[in-house]
Amino acid sequence: MRTRPAARAAQYVAVICYLIFLGFPLLWLISSSLKSPREFASITPSILPKHPDLSNYTDALREQGLVHSMWNSLQISVASTVLVLIVSLPVAYALARFRSRLRPITNGWILVSQVFPVILIVIPLFMILRPLHLTNTIPGVVIVYMVWSMPFALWMLQGYVAAVPRELEEAASVDGASRVRTIVSIVMPLLRPGLIATAMFTFISAWNEFFFALVLLQDPQLKTLPLVLARFVGAEGQVQFGPLAAASVLATVPSLVFFAFLQRRLTSGLLSGAVKG
Amino acid sequence: MSAATLTAAPEQTPKSGRPKQNREAIFLFLPALLPVLLLSVYPLIRGIALGFTDARAGLNVDTNFIGLGNFGKLLHNGLFWDSFKIGLIWTLSVTILQFVAALGLALLLNTNLRFRGVARTLALIPWAMPPVVVAIMWRLLLHPTNGPVNEILQNLHLTDHPINFLGDFSTALPAVIVVGIWVGMPMTTVTLLAGLQGIDRSLYEAAAVDGAGAWSQFWNITLPQLRTVIVAITSLDMIWNFNSFGLVYVLTAGGPGGKTMLPMLFAYNEAFRYGNFGMAAAMGDVMVVIIIVFLAFYLRNRLRSEA
Numbered sequence: 117m118r119t120r121p122a123a124r125a126a127q128y129v130a131v132i133c134y135l136i137f138l139g140f141p142l143l144w145l146i147s148s149s150l151k152s153p154r155e156f157a158s159i160t161p162s163i164l165p166k167h168p169d170l171s172n173y174t175d176a177l178r179e180q181g182l183v184h185s186m187w188n189s190l191q192i193s194v195a196s197t198v199l200v201l202i203v204s205l206p207v208a209y210a211l212a213r214f215r216s217r218l219r220p221i222t223n224g225w226i227l228v229s230q231v232f233p234v235i236l237i238v239i240p241l242f243m244i245l246r247p248l249h250l251t252n253t254i255p256g257v258v259i260v261y262m263v264w265s266m267p268f269a270l271w272m273l274q275g276y277v278a279a280v281p282r283e284l285e286e287a288a289s290v291d292g293a294s295r296v297r298t299i300v301s302i303v304m305p306l307l308r309p310g311l312i313a314t315a316m317f318t319f320i321s322a323w324n325e326f327f328f329a330l331v332l333l334q335d336p337q338l339k340t341l342p343l344v345l346a347r348f349v350g351a352e353g354q355v356q357f358g359p360l361a362a363a364s365v366l367a368t369v370p371s372l373v374f375f376a377f378l379q380r381r382l383t384s385g386l387l388s389g390a391v392k393g
Numbered sequence: 394m395s396a397a398t399l400t401a402a403p404e405q406t407p408k409s410g411r412p413k414q415n416r417e418a419i420f421l422f423l424p425a426l427l428p429v430l431l432l433s434v435y436p437l438i439r440g441i442a443l444g445f446t447d448a449r450a451g452l453n454v455d456t457n458f459i460g461l462g463n464f465g466k467l468l469h470n471g472l473f474w475d476s477f478k479i480g481l482i483w484t485l486s487v488t489i490l491q492f493v494a495a496l497g498l499a500l501l502l503n504t505n506l507r508f509r510g511v512a513r514t515l516a517l518i519p520w521a522m523p524p525v526v527v528a529i530m531w532r533l534l535l536h537p538t539n540g541p542v543n544e545i546l547q548n549l550h551l552t553d554h555p556i557n558f559l560g561d562f563s564t565a566l567p568a569v570i571v572v573g574i575w576v577g578m579p580m581t582t583v584t585l586l587a588g589l590q591g592i593d594r595s596l597y598e599a600a601a602v603d604g605a606g607a608w609s610q611f612w613n614i615t616l617p618q619l620r621t622v623i624v625a626i627t628s629l630d631m632i633w634n635f636n637s638f639g640l641v642y643v644l645t646a647g648g649p650g651g652k653t654m655l656p657m658l659f660a661y662n663e664a665f666r667y668g669n670f671g672m673a674a675a676m677g678d679v680m681v682v683i684i685i686v687f688l689a690f691y692l693r694n695r696l697r698s699e700a
Contacts, residue, residue, distance in 0.1 A: 130497070130498065134498055134512075135511070138515050139515065144530070145526075203424045203428065204425065206422070207421060209421060216414050216415045216417075216419075218418050218419065222422075225433070228437070231629075231632045231684055232636075232684070233635075233656075233657065233677045233684065235661060235676070236680075238436075238664075239436075239440060239670050239674055243670075244431065244432070244435070262428060263428050266425065324524065324525075326523070326643075327638050327639055331661075331665060346525050346528075348529075361529075367523055371521040371522060371523070372518065375521045
């Protein structure tokens with residue numbers, strides 16, 4: 117294709133605008149996290165810190181509430197991820213392998229639960245969990261997250277199970293292995309990359325989640341990292357921007373590390389999901 | 394084992410296999426069943442029903458069926474109408490603007506292989522960041538005295554005084570919309586890019602032979618070929634945007650003066666600030682009706698593409 121120089125230049129300008137629009141906020145956040153309080157007070161903020169140091173990070177980590185909330189978030193995210201995988205794997209297997217009547221019902225539920233306004237779910241959840249003494253507890257949030265991230269986990273896992281060649285299982289069953297045995301010793305090992313991807317995704321959803329945590333956790337000792345960060349912003353009058361930016365970067369690191377691993381797999385998975393379902 | 398047994402095995406039980414498969418499937422569903430029924434299916438149904446009651450927060454309060462009472466009250470509540478209008482402006486602006494920008498960019502990146510990897514990596518970052526962190530980041534950027542956006546605008550002499558983007562009546566909603574676009578646009582771009590790459594090149598070659606220009610190729614090949622992807626991504630984006638909460642809650646909490654009070658924020662306040670569970674659920678019911686409209690587009694499109 118012949119591309120005129122002017123059109124070519126316009127293309128580059130557009131792409132550069134996009135990169136700035138996307139990248140500048142991130143750059144600013146990271147740069148802010150490395151600036152000293154004095155630089156923040158300066159009338160002309162600079163894009164890059166003049167004397168970058170990590171003191172905002174040590175300040176943020178010295179903040180007891182923040183470290184404690186990270187620990188809460190970590191516990192909740194790990195526990196709900198493990199539970200999601202245990203409960204979803206058999207279902208995903210059944211969805212991918214059997215043409216049962218449960219399949220259209222489950223797929224309908226997956227779609228509905230993804231698009232429903234959560235306000236409708238959270239009020240009854242609150243009313244169910246309260247008499248069980250599970251509001252304002254970590255286990256309460258864990259089971260809510262488990263059910264809440266199941267639809268997407270099922271969506272991903274279904275695809276991974278379908279990619280395991282059926283012939284391998286048939287061979288095992290011809291050799292006399294039971295269904296459970298076949299799943300554990302043939303399907304599971306082949307699913308490992310898919311399980312890891314699903315686990316990472318579930319972990320990040322729980323790590324980032326805000327709404328359910330806001331409603332279900334009142335006790336300051338139990339608050340998750342997003343709740344504590346949001347509270348810092350609420351108290352903007354006294355808040356130090358440097359440590360807030362540092363804490364925000366720290367809160368994003370797990371997501372970025374996981375997504376760096378997942379990038380390719382996840383995009384293709386999401387795309388086929390979004391387009392084909 | 395032989396190839397014969399492999400291929401013959403599934404054919405041996407064509408009809409009797411179904412009930413057996415149903416039974417096996419139920420067994421595999423069991424561990425998920427109780428939590429899903431108790432914490433997803435039941436709350437969904439109960440939530441819809443709550444909209445027709447006078448349920449309030451607090452212990453052991455009897456709830457009464459009051460029919461359409463909550464809806465009547467909502468209709469006479471000016472704040473409800475405002476939040477609805479704001480919700481629709483937010484949803485349509487974010488979805489449409491991010492779509493147009495994303496389509497343009499995807500077309501660009503489709504010709505420019507070099508940037509594709511960078512674009513894809515960057516695309517996942519906003520999407521993977523905690524919404525609370527995105528909100529904090531933008532509050533730093535848009536801060537009236539310490540924010541770089543005001544600094545840049547003043548240096549370019551586009552304004553002579555700092556603008557309190559998130560705190561000013563006239564700028565709050567547009568500012569929040571820009572942040573919404575920032576979060577959603579990259580993912581939409583990547584989706585459209587994938588769609589573009591799936592279009593058969595020979596269609597363009599044939600069109601070029603027939604003398605079709607770039608514009609006509611775009612209208613007659615690109616858009617029709619992308620139709621399924623476009624309808625899918627925009628209808629899902631609309632639903633997600635319409636339901637969004639955390640980002641705007643941390644950015645503005647619905648303020649200033651309710652100028653960014655999205656429906657979800659309105660319903661949250663109604664439920665957990667004022668304790669009006671029934672009223673909040675009624676608000677949720679109204680949202681469901683709107684979402685069903687968005688969903689109908691998505692499903693019709695999906696059925697047609699499968700047929």
